[in-house]
Amino acid sequence: xxxxxxDTPDILISYLQPAHAMRFLLLWQxxxxxxxxxxxxxxxxxxxSVAAGAYSTRKVxxxxxxxxxxxxxxxxxxxxxxxxxTGLLKQFA
Numbered sequence: 458x459x460x461x462x463x464d465t466p467d468i469l470i471s472y473l474q475p476a477h478a479m480r481f482l483l484l485w486q487x488x489x490x491x492x493x494x495x496x497x498x499x500x501x502x503x504x505x506s507v508a509a510g511a512y513s514t515r516k517v518x519x520x521x522x523x524x525x526x527x528x529x530x531x532x533x534x535x536x537x538x539x540x541x542x543t544g545l546l547k548q549f550a
Contacts, residue, residue: 468543470507470511470538471539473537485517495516498520500523502523503520503532507520507539515542517541517542521538522538
């Protein structure tokens with residue numbers, strides 16, 4: 458199974474600061490004319506909940522990170538992990 462490659466990824470993962478997360482939310486609401494419904498998990502936070510979750514559900518997935526991903530993944534204390542299926546970003550273009 459291929460999840461994507463550099464030129465045509467299936468999902469995008471980013472670590473957003475609060476101001477950038479709010480900007481994304483504003484863009485989402487302008488594009489889709491609805492609120493963004495997400496579930497947030499602390500179990501397998503980035504690898505499972507964000508990466509696998511966004512890929513398998515084709516929905517935006519978020520996590521504040523689990524202690525292990527924050528420690529070993531160098532996720533700053535002011536960051537929110539977000540996974541976005543690239544198909545959903547077409548509305549933003």
